[in-house]
Amino acid sequence: xxxxQTPVEPSTGKLIIAWGLVGVPLAYGVYETLTRVAALxx
Amino acid sequence: xxxxxxERTIAPPGFNRWLVPPAALAVHLCIGQAYATxxxxxxxxxxxxxxxxxxxxxxxxxxxxxxxxAAIMGTWVDRNGPRKAMFTSAVFWASGFLIGSLxxxxxxxxxxxxxxxxxxxxxxxxxYISPVSTLIKWFPDRPGLATGMAIMGFGGGAxxxxxxxxxxxxxxxxxxxxxGWVASGDSVAKxxxxxxxxxxxxxxxxxxxxxxxxxxxxxxxxxxxKVKAAALVTTDNVSARNSVKTRQFWLxxxxxxxxxxxxxxxxxxxxxxxxxxxxxxxGTSLVSAAVAAGFVGLLSIGNMSGRFAWSxxxxxxxxxxxxxxxxxxxxLLYTVLAxxxxxxxxxxxxLAFIIISFYGGGFATAPAYLRDLFGTFQVGAxxxxxxxxxxxxxxxxxxxxxxxxxxxxxPGALTAASYQPALLTMVGLLVIGFVANLLVTPVDxxxxxxxxxxxxPEEPALEA
Numbered sequence: 001x002x003x004x005q006t007p008v009e010p011s012t013g014k015l016i017i018a019w020g021l022v023g024v025p026l027a028y029g030v031y032e033t034l035t036r037v038a039a040l041x042x
Numbered sequence: 043x044x045x046x047x048x049e050r051t052i053a054p055p056g057f058n059r060w061l062v063p064p065a066a067l068a069v070h071l072c073i074g075q076a077y078a079t080x081x082x083x084x085x086x087x088x089x090x091x092x093x094x095x096x097x098x099x100x101x102x103x104x105x106x107x108x109x110x111x112a113a114i115m116g117t118w119v120d121r122n123g124p125r126k127a128m129f130t131s132a133v134f135w136a137s138g139f140l141i142g143s144l145x146x147x148x149x150x151x152x153x154x155x156x157x158x159x160x161x162x163x164x165x166x167x168x169x170y171i172s173p174v175s176t177l178i179k180w181f182p183d184r185p186g187l188a189t190g191m192a193i194m195g196f197g198g199g200a201x202x203x204x205x206x207x208x209x210x211x212x213x214x215x216x217x218x219x220x221x222g223w224v225a226s227g228d229s230v231a232k233x234x235x236x237x238x239x240x241x242x243x244x245x246x247x248x249x250x251x252x253x254x255x256x257x258x259x260x261x262x263x264x265x266x267x268k269v270k271a272a273a274l275v276t277t278d279n280v281s282a283r284n285s286v287k288t289r290q291f292w293l294x295x296x297x298x299x300x301x302x303x304x305x306x307x308x309x310x311x312x313x314x315x316x317x318x319x320x321x322x323x324x325g326t327s328l329v330s331a332a333v334a335a336g337f338v339g340l341l342s343i344g345n346m347s348g349r350f351a352w353s354x355x356x357x358x359x360x361x362x363x364x365x366x367x368x369x370x371x372x373x374l375l376y377t378v379l380a381x382x383x384x385x386x387x388x389x390x391x392x393l394a395f396i397i398i399s400f401y402g403g404g405f406a407t408a409p410a411y412l413r414d415l416f417g418t419f420q421v422g423a424x425x426x427x428x429x430x431x432x433x434x435x436x437x438x439x440x441x442x443x444x445x446x447x448x449x450x451x452x453p454g455a456l457t458a459a460s461y462q463p464a465l466l467t468m469v470g471l472l473v474i475g476f477v478a479n480l481l482v483t484p485v486d487x488x489x490x491x492x493x494x495x496x497x498x499p500e501e502p503a504l505e506a
Contacts, residue, residue, distance in 0.1 A: 009056040009057065009058055011058040011061065014058070014061060015058065015060060015061060018061050018064040018065070018251060019064050021064065021068065021244075021247060022064045022067040022068055022071060022195070023064075025071065025202045026067075026071065026195075026198050026201070026202065028202065028205075029198060029200075029201030029202035029203075029204075029205065030198070030201055030343065030346075032201070032204075032205040033201050033204075033205075033339040033340075033342055033343055034339070034343070036335055036336045036339040037336045037337075037339045037340045037343070038336065039330075039332045039333050039335065039336035040333050040336035040337055040340060040391065
């Protein structure tokens, strides 16, 4: 039997921590890069 | 080390599959540092009294090792599961930095080659393929989106590593405020030590978060019959060993090789190229060095976002069609860039941005394309073998561009016209890739793994 029948746990806390750990540095990197890109249109 | 085994990573019922992409991203964001080596390149040239080429070899060794280790270790990664693979990758990647820092502290360049290049390169290869087949199994309904998210991290890793490394070099070097400052070797060695510790911790987070789905698991509401209805998508499986005997594998290899070679042609030369395109008759360029640096940053964002956006789009359009866009539209855009790119900076920047997004998209869509053609059985190992196309393109792309530019004149005296032979050669390559992709058809049934009640009479021979 497929385990797709089992409802998915909400895991909101884990999801926030996991995505935050990768999302925050990535957002910082994109922001820093965009500030350099600004010179292109300045 | 049984706690790393695949059996120990099987997800319990109800596990939320959206915890898997950040685990994969954690690894790819770390190994993506490989694209940020330019931050300390000049410092290493000064520290070792070496040429730019000698320092550039460090990166070249790492990329060659990436392709080799991905190809050789792919089957091992599929057999042992993502946790052991990520753990191993983290140990190699961090050890590469540690050995590299030792090489810098002791002024032994060969140790940096061995550390960052060979040992770190092995970590790159294993890390790159480690989450791929797991993501495809968790997201059978959206494999392009899933692998796009992870492989986007490889593009995004440099965006983080670049400013962080610059800040750390300033922190570690007491002379960082001096005019015309170049970071000391000592500060680069300390940077390597720091990166070793941080990346090890981050990659361990990925290794201990990732889980594989239980046998027979499928997402709620997912109907595999609908996937099968799409052209080229198989529900059968082909082993990694047999995949390289198929015409389809080599056609996709050629398509990826051509797409990557063309993209690297622009990426390698991005900063000087935009200045040369807008060089005036008096030898000065309308584009300053600061603006050129901004352009390089924009391309990095194009590379990263293309990996996610185009790969996710491929779930709707199909993999073959999206590769037709990368290669066909890419060839058209390259032609416009070569013939009319110097008429307007806005046109030039827009064309280059889209072309580089196609370059990134090609990387990110490849695993899902392989899944469609060869099934999920050993897709990670097959992907590893396909990445040799990247290694080959990493050598061919710069060779083609540099050979043409060397024949056109000296750096600083080149103009838009100097780039036309190289760019039009890339157009030719993209057309070859387009034709190769067009020839991709479903894999012959004789390469499929036997199913219960169905046997394969003998080991299939190489396809004619």
